[in-house]
Amino acid sequence: MIAKKFLIHTTFLMVLLALTTKAKADSWRYQTRGFLSARLSTYTEEKSRNYGQLTRAQFEQLTEFSTNLTALNQLRWTSNTIDTDLSTKSTPSKKDNFDAYLGENYIKYKSDSWVAQIGYQEVVWGEAFGFNYADIINPKDQRQTFFSDASEARLPLLLFNGKSFFSSGDFSGSLQFLYSPEPRFSKTLPIDIYAGNLFLQSTLKVIKERTPQMFKETEIGGKISASYAGFDLALFTFSYLDREPHYLFSSATLTNITLQEEHTKIKSSGFSLAKTIYDFVFRTDVVMTQDKLVNYTVNSQLKTFSTSSLNALVSLDTPTYNDFSGVLILARSTLKDIMLNSFRQRQEQYFIGKISKNLGNEKALEFSYIHEFENSGHSVQTFLNWPINNLTDLKLGGEFYFGDDLSNLKKFKNVSSVFVSIKNYFQL
Amino acid sequence: MKNTALFLTLALIFPLSAFAEINPNEIVKKADLKRGLGNVSHSFNVIITDQDHRIENYHVAFKDVNNSLTEQTEPERARGRKILMHEYDIWLFNPNIKKPLRISLEQKLTGQVSNGDIARTNYAEDYEAKLLGIEKQNNIEVYHLDLKAKNNKVTYGKIEYIVAKKDFSPIEATFFALSGKPLKHANFSDFKPIQGMSRSTKMVIQDYLQKDKFSTMIFTDHKTEKFSESYFNKERLEF
Numbered sequence: 001m002i003a004k005k006f007l008i009h010t011t012f013l014m015v016l017l018a019l020t021t022k023a024k025a026d027s028w029r030y031q032t033r034g035f036l037s038a039r040l041s042t043y044t045e046e047k048s049r050n051y052g053q054l055t056r057a058q059f060e061q062l063t064e065f066s067t068n069l070t071a072l073n074q075l076r077w078t079s080n081t082i083d084t085d086l087s088t089k090s091t092p093s094k095k096d097n098f099d100a101y102l103g104e105n106y107i108k109y110k111s112d113s114w115v116a117q118i119g120y121q122e123v124v125w126g127e128a129f130g131f132n133y134a135d136i137i138n139p140k141d142q143r144q145t146f147f148s149d150a151s152e153a154r155l156p157l158l159l160f161n162g163k164s165f166f167s168s169g170d171f172s173g174s175l176q177f178l179y180s181p182e183p184r185f186s187k188t189l190p191i192d193i194y195a196g197n198l199f200l201q202s203t204l205k206v207i208k209e210r211t212p213q214m215f216k217e218t219e220i221g222g223k224i225s226a227s228y229a230g231f232d233l234a235l236f237t238f239s240y241l242d243r244e245p246h247y248l249f250s251s252a253t254l255t256n257i258t259l260q261e262e263h264t265k266i267k268s269s270g271f272s273l274a275k276t277i278y279d280f281v282f283r284t285d286v287v288m289t290q291d292k293l294v295n296y297t298v299n300s301q302l303k304t305f306s307t308s309s310l311n312a313l314v315s316l317d318t319p320t321y322n323d324f325s326g327v328l329i330l331a332r333s334t335l336k337d338i339m340l341n342s343f344r345q346r347q348e349q350y351f352i353g354k355i356s357k358n359l360g361n362e363k364a365l366e367f368s369y370i371h372e373f374e375n376s377g378h379s380v381q382t383f384l385n386w387p388i389n390n391l392t393d394l395k396l397g398g399e400f401y402f403g404d405d406l407s408n409l410k411k412f413k414n415v416s417s418v419f420v421s422i423k424n425y426f427q428l
Numbered sequence: 429m430k431n432t433a434l435f436l437t438l439a440l441i442f443p444l445s446a447f448a449e450i451n452p453n454e455i456v457k458k459a460d461l462k463r464g465l466g467n468v469s470h471s472f473n474v475i476i477t478d479q480d481h482r483i484e485n486y487h488v489a490f491k492d493v494n495n496s497l498t499e500q501t502e503p504e505r506a507r508g509r510k511i512l513m514h515e516y517d518i519w520l521f522n523p524n525i526k527k528p529l530r531i532s533l534e535q536k537l538t539g540q541v542s543n544g545d546i547a548r549t550n551y552a553e554d555y556e557a558k559l560l561g562i563e564k565q566n567n568i569e570v571y572h573l574d575l576k577a578k579n580n581k582v583t584y585g586k587i588e589y590i591v592a593k594k595d596f597s598p599i600e601a602t603f604f605a606l607s608g609k610p611l612k613h614a615n616f617s618d619f620k621p622i623q624g625m626s627r628s629t630k631m632v633i634q635d636y637l638q639k640d641k642f643s644t645m646i647f648t649d650h651k652t653e654k655f656s657e658s659y660f661n662k663e664r665l666e667f
Contacts, residue, residue, distance in 0.1 A: 033504060033507070108667065110667055112656040112658055112659075113656070113658050115664070115667045117667070122526055123526075124525070124526040124527040124666075125527070126527070127529070127530070129525055129529060151523075151524045151525075151526065154526075163663065163664075163667070165658035165661045165663060165664055166658075167657045167658065167661060170515070172514070172657075172660075172661045172662070172663075173661075173663070174661060174663035174664070176663075225663050227514075227517070227662055230516075230517060232530055232662070274529075274530040275530075276517065276530060276532055278532075278580070279532040280532070281530050281531060281532055283530075317531070317532075319532060360478075360641070361478060361480060361482055362505075362506075387505070389482075390482065390483070390502070390503035390504065390505075391503065391504060391505075393505065423505075425503070425504035425505050426504065427504050427507075
């Protein structure tokens with residue numbers, strides 16, 4: 001069993017080892033680079049836990065064996081007191097989290113008409129950015145806040161990723177095939193945020209589900225993309241283990257309840273489209289997910305029901321005017337069925353408006369507002385991005401969540417904070 | 429009689445040849461060849477320095493006037509950022525976002541430089557030229573041209589272009605928005621022999637109103653190079 005688990009890793013390392021012993025190794029090119037970043041946040045709502053810090057480092061080595069064959073090896077490290085603060089309950093005490101994990105680690109072969117990439121990697125589908133329903137492949141670290149880079153929240157997945165390209169005149173496109181023998185799950189927010197007021201017990205404990213053994217559960221999917229006459233269109237489908245869990249009852253006392261996480265197979269299909277209209281860019285992502293299990297409670301008993309969800313998003317990027325540019329997004333997620341006391345609402349609908357002012361030299365002032373229609377939730381974020389020199393970025397900002405207690409955005413209230421962060425890039 | 433016939437013949441030939449010499453679109457075509465290798469598949473590097481001495485480096489793969497791929501190599505924070513142009517479509521790939529995003533042509537690349545200033549530089553393809561006159565600048569005879577956008581998809585609405593009469597070297601240009609508002613001014617210099625022809629290797633772009641804001645573009649390492657069709661497929665940007 002252990003041998004099976006490490007089969008791919010071992011094969012991958014053996015291939016690398018075999019390649020490194022070749023005499024040609026002298027002609028290989030290496031690039032070692034990465035970054036170190038630190039963020040200090042002051043929470044504006046909970047005086048007792050009024051600060052948190054997040055430090056992060058990434059080291060990366062890119063090896064070019066030839067113009068066609070390359071390998072990437074990344075190591076990521078985080079030290080975090082911010083994640084543990086993402087709870088509506090004031091009981092958890094603040095503690096440091098330390099994570100050291102492999103980032104993207106893959107080997108890639110490129111030919112003129114196709115590419116094959118094998119290993120731990122990030123694959124992103126969809127046209128929208130900032131709020132992306134079609135980004136379904138990789139699990140996410142949902143504990144990251146809005147100001148984390150998307151790449152920092154995304155967790156690499158072991159994949160065989162093959163893509164072929166075709167074109168004819170003005171028409172171009174691609175066909176992509178994905179296969180994962182080792183599904184992974186998202187790092188989720190504390191369950192209290194969704195279910196805190198649905199149980200009599202004051203403490204909710206969750207037993208995490210472990211990642212399935214390799215080849216026990218497999219995931220498969222693909223995407224076909226085409227660009228023609230100013231349109232980008234993609235159709236995609238992916239059959240995978242739900243990145244987010246549903247919960248099963250495990251045990252309970254008068255004060256504690258213990259739940260067991262479970263992830264079931266779901267299938268998402270959809271399309272994305274982008275079109276330039278004068279200097280505006282219109283984007284849309286539509287994703288339909290089947291067989292999703294959602295929790296609800298009846299008389300403090302935990303149950304699940306199966307449903308499908310339809311997530312749709314439209315966005316419009318405005319042209320730049322006097323160094324100002326903006327993005328307008330309307331996003332809506334709807335469940336086909338709903339039960340009373342469900343862990344989520346039937347419909348979640350958001351309007352997002354972003355405006356940024358280019359201050360020159362990559363300096364930018366950004367402001368965004370999110371309005372949650374159901375239960376009237378609000379979020380305001382603003383930050384100033386100030387590169388000090390070619391290798392160091394300084395960022396100052398704040399993010400604030402408020403509104404009705406039932407709104408999703410209000411549930412993140414403890415994240416309201418002002419922060420300062422510094423990020424250093426290096427190349428050896 | 430013979431003299432009259434000769435006079436008439438000469439009178440007919442000379443104005444025609446003079447007109448041919450100053451066909452404004454031909455002038456722009458010849459000046460384009462003084463700023464790059466023209467519509468030949470090739471690659472080159474661009475170093476952009478701004479008024480605060482910040483440096484950005486790019487590598488450009490140019491297949492033809494309708495297909496180019498620009499990849500940023502410096503500074504470290506922006507390494508791997510790519511801009512693909514196919515006809516009037518343009519996509520940005522940012523390694524953090526990990527997918528190509530369609531953007532509009534007018535979006536600035538850095539400082540005073542627009543995406544189109546690097547990747548879509550053949551004015552003859554995008555603009556209809558009109559000769560405003562032949563003038564003298566610093567004791568050199570120059571063509572003063574007015575270039576109007578052939579459609580509203582190009583980077584600028586209008587360009588006022590000054591080209592040396594002697595050898596068609598571009599000297600300076602003023603760029604206007606589609607609304608007619610002046611945006612920036614550029615000077616072309618440092619002519620060096622590249623692939624058998626003297627070509628400009630330096631372009632200084634200055635904000636039209638805020639003269640202290642400028643970007644200097646240095647073009648180096650021009651090489652003729654063949655690229656496959658799929659090299660300019662937007663779905664390949666992530667690899």
